[in-house]
Amino acid sequence: MRKYLAVAAVLTCAFTAPAAAENLEFLLVNSSSSALTGFYVSAASSEHWEENLLEGQILASNYEVTVTIADGLTTCIYDIRGVFQDGDVVEDMALDLCELGEYTFTD
Numbered sequence: 001m002r003k004y005l006a007v008a009a010v011l012t013c014a015f016t017a018p019a020a021a022e023n024l025e026f027l028l029v030n031s032s033s034s035a036l037t038g039f040y041v042s043a044a045s046s047e048h049w050e051e052n053l054l055e056g057q058i059l060a061s062n063y064e065v066t067v068t069i070a071d072g073l074t075t076c077i078y079d080i081r082g083v084f085q086d087g088d089v090v091e092d093m094a095l096d097l098c099e100l101g102e103y104t105f106t107d
Helices: none
Strands: 010-013 024-030 036-043 063-069 077-084 089-096 102-105
Touching: 036 063, 077 102, 089 102
Parallel strands: 010 063, 024 102
Antiparallel strands: 024 063, 036 077, 077 089
16 A cells, blocks of 8 residues: 655645634655645545645655644544545545644655
8 A cells, every 4th residue: 555745835624614623733744756636634524525635736755744624623533535646545544633743655
């Protein structure tokens, strides 16, 4: 299984944001040999992926970016989906983003 990540900007996931909820941040690192063309984060309780946080951009190999989840939810448990330029898709389920700190895609 291949894992990847990287870009040089802040990705913000702002689905809906009540003022009482805290934002979650983690570093996304692409240590793979392929560019990341799609990056999705959804609450583990959701049946659907949220929109592509890269929005038509790519996260090149050997780059990293800070991801901010500002969806207003009180959960820490999220699913992550990465889509790569070479056609690979990686999904990692039920991650505790409150404790994560960093997520790295590798070959």
